[in-house]
Amino acid sequence: xxxxxxxxxxxxxxxxxxxxxxxxxxxxxxxxxxxxxxxxxxxxxxxxxxxxxxxxxxxxxxxxxxxxxxxxxxxxxxxxxxxxxxxxxxxxxxxxxxxxxxxxxxxxxxxxxxxxxxxxxxxxxxxxxxxxxxxxxxxxxxxxxxxxxxxxxxxxxxxxxxxxxxxxxxxxxxxxxxxxxxxxxxxxxxxxxxxxxxxxxxxxxxxxxxxxxxxxxxxxxxxxxxxxxxxxxxxxxxxxxxxxxxxxxxxxxxxxxxxxxxxxxxxxxxxxxxxxxxxxxxxxxxxxxxxxxxxxxxxxxxxxxxxxxxxxxxxxxxxxxxxxxxxxxxxxxxxxxxxxxxxxxxxxxxxxxxxxxxxxxxxxxxxxxxxxxxxxxxxxxxxxxxxxxxxxxxxxxxxxxxxxxxxxxxxxxxxxxxxxxxxxxxxxxxxxx
Numbered sequence: 001x002x003x004x005x006x007x008x009x010x011x012x013x014x015x016x017x018x019x020x021x022x023x024x025x026x027x028x029x030x031x032x033x034x035x036x037x038x039x040x041x042x043x044x045x046x047x048x049x050x051x052x053x054x055x056x057x058x059x060x061x062x063x064x065x066x067x068x069x070x071x072x073x074x075x076x077x078x079x080x081x082x083x084x085x086x087x088x089x090x091x092x093x094x095x096x097x098x099x100x101x102x103x104x105x106x107x108x109x110x111x112x113x114x115x116x117x118x119x120x121x122x123x124x125x126x127x128x129x130x131x132x133x134x135x136x137x138x139x140x141x142x143x144x145x146x147x148x149x150x151x152x153x154x155x156x157x158x159x160x161x162x163x164x165x166x167x168x169x170x171x172x173x174x175x176x177x178x179x180x181x182x183x184x185x186x187x188x189x190x191x192x193x194x195x196x197x198x199x200x201x202x203x204x205x206x207x208x209x210x211x212x213x214x215x216x217x218x219x220x221x222x223x224x225x226x227x228x229x230x231x232x233x234x235x236x237x238x239x240x241x242x243x244x245x246x247x248x249x250x251x252x253x254x255x256x257x258x259x260x261x262x263x264x265x266x267x268x269x270x271x272x273x274x275x276x277x278x279x280x281x282x283x284x285x286x287x288x289x290x291x292x293x294x295x296x297x298x299x300x301x302x303x304x305x306x307x308x309x310x311x312x313x314x315x316x317x318x319x320x321x322x323x324x325x326x327x328x329x330x331x332x333x334x335x336x337x338x339x340x341x342x343x344x345x346x347x348x349x350x351x352x353x354x355x356x357x358x359x360x361x362x363x364x365x366x367x368x369x370x371x372x373x374x375x376x377x378x379x380x381x382x383x384x385x386x387x388x389x390x391x392x393x394x395x396x397x398x399x400x401x402x403x404x405x406x407x408x409x410x411x412x413x414x415x416x417x418x419x420x421x422x423x424x425x426x427x428x429x430x431x432x433x
Contacts, residue, residue: 023312031094035109038093046086049078051117053086054095058106058114065103082367131158138198144373147202155195159222162188166229170236175255176242176262182233185226192223331382336364337387340416349396349404349414358407368394368416391419 007017017023026033039050054205057066066074075083086103090096095110106114108337119133134155141147162185169181199216245254261269340352353364367387371394 015349032091032109032112035095035113038089039113047087049082050090053083054106054110054114055117057096057104065099065105071104128395131155131162131188131191135159135195135198139194142198142202143337147210147212149209149215151255152212152219156215156219156222159195159219159226163222163225163229165177165225167230170232173236173240175237175240176259178233178236182230183227185233192226195219197225273409316377331362332360332386333367336367337383337390340387340390343416343418345390346415346417349394349416350401350408350411351410352416354403354406354408356406361406361408365411393417393419 007023011017011020017027019332031302032117035047039054040047047295057071058064071087072080072083073390087096090110091098094107095113097105097110099106109321119136134151138147138155138293141151166181168187169177172178199220202216203213240255246252264272343352349365349368353368355361355364370384370388371390371392393416395417396416399413400410402410
C-alpha cells in the first residue's frame with residue numbers, strides 16, 4: 001500500500017482514519033496487501049508475467065534458491081529486459097528475497113500468495129471455485145483451531161448466492177438454465193458434504209463460541225435448502241416435459257430444436273430468420289371526414305343502442321308444485337326396529353339378522369353395528385334415530401358359527417341383549433263373533 005495515500009480524500013468531512021475501526025485490520029496487513037497490489041497492478045500482460053515467474057520459482061521444492069543465470073535459462077522464452085523488470089518489481093515489493101550469495105528465493109509473503117493462487121487454480125471447470133476455496137480454507141482453519149465468524153460468514157454468503165441462483169433458474173422456466181443449475185449443484189456436491197462435516201464437528205464442541213454457533217446453524221439451514229434444490233429441479237423439468245411437443249413422427253422434440261438453435265451463431269440465426277417475418281403494410285385511410293362525422297352522429301344519437309340485440313334472459317319456467325321429492329325406502333329399517341323392540345330376551349346374532357336371503361341379512365347386520373355405537377351417537381329424530389335409541393346391547397365375538405341356511409354359510413358369534421328383560425306377553429283372549 002502506498003504510504004503516501006491520503007485516506008482523507010475518501011472519508012467524509014471531519015472523519016479521521018483512526019476513527020474507523022474497520023480500517024485498522026487492513027492497515028495492519030499492509031505488507032500482505034502490498035504483495036497483492038504488486039501482483040495485480042498494471043496491464044493484463046504484466047500481471048500474467050509476474051504470476052508466471054513467481055509460480056515457476058515457487059515450484060522448485062528441492063532446491064528453492066535460484067541464481068540469476070538459472071533464472072535466465074529457465075525463462076529463456078521471455079525477453080531478457082522484461083524478465084529483469086519483472087524480477088526487480090517482485091524484489092522491490094518483498095515477494096522475492098535475495099540472499100547474501102545473490103540467489104533468489106520466495107519470501108514468506110510470496111509463498112503464501114503462490115499457495116493461495118494454486119488452490120484457486122486447482123478446481124475444475126464444472127466446480128464452483130469460490131465454494132471449493134472457502135470450504136477448503138474453512139477446513140484448514142478448523143484443523144488449526146482458527147475458525148472465525150468472518151470465515152463462516154463468507155461461506156454463508158456463497159451458499160445464499162447459490163440458493164438465489166438456483167431459484168432464479170427454476171423461476172425462469174428455461175429447461176437449459178435448470179439443467180445447467182442442476183449440473184452445477186451436482187458438481188459441487190462434495191463441497192457441500194465437506195461443509196456439513198465441518199459444521200457437525202464445530203457444533204459438537206461444547207464450548208463453541210455463541211456467534212460461531214449462530215452462523216454455523218444458518219449455514220446448516222442454507223445447505224438444507226440446497227439439498228432440496230434437486231427435487232425442485234426435477235419437478236420443474238417434469239412440468240417442462242409435459243409441455244414438450246414432438247414434431248410429427250420424426251422423434252425430434254421442441255427441446256431438441258431449441259438446443260440446436262442455441263449452438264448456432266448470430267449470423268446463421270439471422271439467415272434462418274430471413275423471409276420468416278413480414279412488415280405490416282400501412283393501409284390508407286378509406287373514410288373521409290364526412291363519413292366519420294355521420295358515424296359519430298349516429299353513435300351519439302343512440303341509434304346504435306336501439307339496434308343492439310336484446311340479450312336479456314327469458315323468464316324462468318314455473319316449477320310444478322305437485323312434484324314430490326324422492327324419499328329413501330326405510331320400510332325394512334322400521335320393520336327391523338319393531339322386531340327388536342319386541343325382543344323378549346337375549347338372542348344369538350344369526351337368529352336376529354337371518355331372513356329373506358343374504359342381502360337383507362347383511363343390511364340388518366350393518367344396522368346392529370350402528371346400534372353398538374351407543375345411544376349417545378344417535379340422531380335426534382327420524383327412523384334411524386328411533387332405531388339407535390332401542391334399549392339393546394350388541395356383543396360381537398371373534399369366532400365364526402356355521403349357519404348353512406338362508407344364503408348364510410357362517411357368521412360371527414354374538415348376542416343381542418335387551419337391557420331390561422320384558423315379561424312374556426299374555427295370550428290374546430278369544431272372542432266370539
